[in-house]
Amino acid sequence: MTTGELTACPYPFPEAPALELAPEYGEFRRASGLARLEMPYGGQAWLATR
Numbered sequence: 448m449t450t451g452e453l454t455a456c457p458y459p460f461p462e463a464p465a466l467e468l469a470p471e472y473g474e475f476r477r478a479s480g481l482a483r484l485e486m487p488y489g490g491q492a493w494l495a496t497r
Contacts, residue, residue, distance in 0.1 A: 457484075
């Protein structure tokens with residue numbers, strides 16, 4: 448996903464084993480640091496990473 452693309456990614460992400468984070472978090476950290484998410488109830492939110 449690029450910063451020019453504002454497509455919402457479905458949230459929540461699939462569960463990760465034990466104490467690991469879902470791989471999607473790492474992808475967002477490497478890509479842009481800011482991602483639009485589609486919440487289960489239909490609303491949208493922003494995920495800020497660094």
